[in-house]
Each structure stands twice: as C-alpha cells, then as structure tokens.
Amino acid sequence: MRTKDIVPMLFLFILMLISFSGAYVTSIGVVSSTYIIVVIFIAYSFIKGDKVIRFNKNDITHFYYFYIYVFILFILYVYSLFMYAFFNVGNDNFIAQQLKQVQILFISTIIFSIISRKVVVGLNVKKIAVVFFYFIIFLSIFNITQIINPTFKNWVISFSAYSLSAHWSVFAIEHLRGIGLQGLSLWDTAVGYSLLLFGVAGFLNEKGNKGTVLFVFSFFLLFFLTVISGRTGLIILIVFFIIILICYKRYFLLISIVTSLILILILSYNINDEIRKTIDFGFELFINIGKGKLQTGSTNDLFDNMLFVPHMNDYIFGDNIYIGDGGADIIAGAKDSDSSFIINYKAYGILGLFFTSLLTWINYKVIINITSLASHKIKGSRIFKLITLLLVVFLYIKAPVYISALLFKVMIILYACINTHNNCDENLGS
DSSP: OOHHHHHHHHHHHHHHHHHTOOEEEETTEEEEHHHHHHHHHHHHHHHHTHHHHOOOHHHHHTTHHHHHHHHHHHHHHHHHHHHHHHHOOSOHHHHHHHHHHHHHHHHIIIIIHHHHHHHHTTOOHHHHHHHHHHHHHHHHHHHHHHHHOHHHHHHHHHHBGGGGSHHHHHHHHHSTTOOSTTSSOOHHHHHHHHHTHHHHGGGGGSSSSHHHHHHHHHHHHHHHHHHTTOHHHHHHHHHHHHHHHHHTTOHHHHHHHHHHHHHHHHHHTTSOHHHHHHHHHHTHHHHHHHTTOOOOHHHHHIIIIISSOOOOSOTTTOOOOOOOTTOOOTTTTOOOOOOHHHHHHHHHTHHHHHHHHHHHHHHHHHHHHHGGGTOHHHHTOHHHHHHHHHHHHHHHHHSOGGGOHHHHHHHHHHHHHTTSSOOTTSOOOO
16 A cells, blocks of 8 residues: 555545534534534645645536535525515524524535545545445444443433433433444434445455455444444445345355345344344334335334325415424424425425425435446446435435435545546456
C-alpha cells in the first residue's frame, strides 16, 4: 500500500464514522455531526492545501441528484413558510423543524460531498473496500461491547442526544437496540448498514478466494448489525446480497451461506432468552411466511395505524403541520404516522404527494448508481432495478426517509466512490 493512500483512507474511515454518528451532549452544549463535518473539512484542507478548497464543476455535477433532493425540500420549506406567513396555516415549530433539516442536508451535501470526492479520488475499488471492511469490523466490535457491557452502553447513551428525551432515553437503556454510535439504532441505522455491502463488493473482483472470504465475512458482520438494529435493513441486506452473488454467478456460494445462516440461527435459538427474542424479532417475516402468513408486527402496524387518509382542513394545499416521528401536533390533535407520503400529504397536500414521489425516484436512481461499485452488470439488470424500486417505494411508504441525515451521508460517501479512478469489472491491484 502506498504511503500517500494512508491519509485519504484514514479520512474516508472518519467520514463513515461521522455518517453513523449523531448529536452528542458535551460540556459546551449539544455538538452535532454537522459541526464535525466542517472541522474535518478544515483539517483535510490544511493537510492537503488548496487542493480541497479549489473544486471544479465535476465536484458539483457528480452529486446533482443530492442537490436536487435538497432543493425539493427547500421548495417545500418555502411553501410551508408562505402558507404560515400569509394565511396563518400551520405553526412555527414545523417551520423551524424544516429550516433545521434543510440546513443540515445542505451543509452535508456541499461540504460532505466535496470532501468525500476529494478523499476517494485517488483510491481504487480495492482500497475503498478495505476501508469499508475495517469500518464494519469497528462497528461490530463497538456494538458487541455495548451488548455485553451495559455500563459502556449506558455511558454512550448518556452522551447521545437521545438522553435529552425521557422517552427515548428509557427506550435505549431498556432495549437491545440502544446501541450503535448514536446510542440508539433505528430503521435508518439498519438501512445504512445494509448499504455498506456495496462498499465491500469490490472484493469480489479480485482473483483467488481472499476477496470472496472478505466479502462473505463482511456480510456476516452486517447481517449481525442489521438483525440487532432493524428488520427493514435486514431484508434489504439479504436481497442485495442475493442479487450481487447471482450477478457474479456464485450460486454454490449463495446456497452454502444461506444454509449456514439457517443452521447458525437454529443452533443459537435456545442459547438464552435474549438471543431467542432477537431472532424472533429479526426474522418474524420469514417465520410467518413459513406459517403461511405474509406479515409482521411492523407491517400490521403500518397498515392498521400508519397508512390512512388523514383528517385535513384543506385536502388540496395541506394543513402545514408535521405528524411524523410519533410526535403528532398536539394543538391540531392529528393522528401520527411514520409514512413519508402520509406525513407530507398532511403537511403540503397534493404538492406533498408529488414531491415525495419525486424524492422516492431520486433515491432509487442514487442506489442504482451506487451498485456500480459492485458491478455494472448489477446496475444494468432489469430485475434488480425493479426490485430496488419496490424496496425504495416501500421504504418511503413505511418511514420518513427524507429526514434521515444518516442515510443521506452514507449515500453521499458511496456515491463519491463511483466514477473515480476505479473500474469495478476489472481485477484490482494493490
């Protein structure tokens, strides 16, 4: 490995660390990962000189999907502000919430995209995969330490922003999912973990068995991380893993891994109650399919409580209030929902449905392009495109995807890794 590659590889690791981090309570107040991004940008600029500060149009055009994404959210914010200022529809809490969200994503897009591209521009797919590999190992060790050491787990939670909320603080302490760099792993953490699979997919392009072993080992670690974090991410991980191996025609490997996983789960099921509960929770969908039922507690809750036509004062222009994240506006007395489409329809009316559909499409295009890290064969597969579209649509139906800064930053890093100095369908040197 060349000495000059060490600095960009180290900073790529730090950028991924920031992506899965959140806001932390310190002696100087709450410090967001957004501030840390600025500090990292300054530090890297100092080390590399004006090479980082100076950027060309390719640094912008490469991430145009992300700029369009943020611009759409800005349009919705302006629309919301207009409705509140001129027609007294909505409340100032929702206005402030949108402004904060747009600011975070804008800073993430401008600075995070530029520094991510500058960091990876000289790295090939193998070096990128190595960094992702070590980062996945780090995440696994960090999470396992939290599981086996409650004192460490509670210490991390005490520093996280979740400690400022009595509800989330108690939830994080009492539940297995109170782990991870943010002190609590939710649906977006699990989905973020699943996307890291594309970061290590470059190993499959190496000759010999070493690359395959590293890829499979990474999958097992990500499998563990998604099981303890969220079922949505687990399903996405399994689907992407199967598609990648099929596109590489590794059928025997796929069958071997699936068989091994089933045996491991069966043998682990009766070790203790905690493992049994985790397996029951993580694999509820597959267990129910075996019983002839295509459902889980989450999907039942989704269809019974989260998907509904909200009561609205204005079905065309919306009521300009936020009913997501379990925090329905008390003044409006609105029923809450986790669905991006329901939330934005209640807030912005018909305009909300249109722009949410557009955000969904952009997210789909971003993920399709990210798959080229594994192979252009995957990116060009019609079946994969259809499956990915269905997964992304389901994700937006199920969760408020557009408010997740974690997912946004993970996708920016992966997007920065494509179209640099790599060719994912060639054997990669050291």
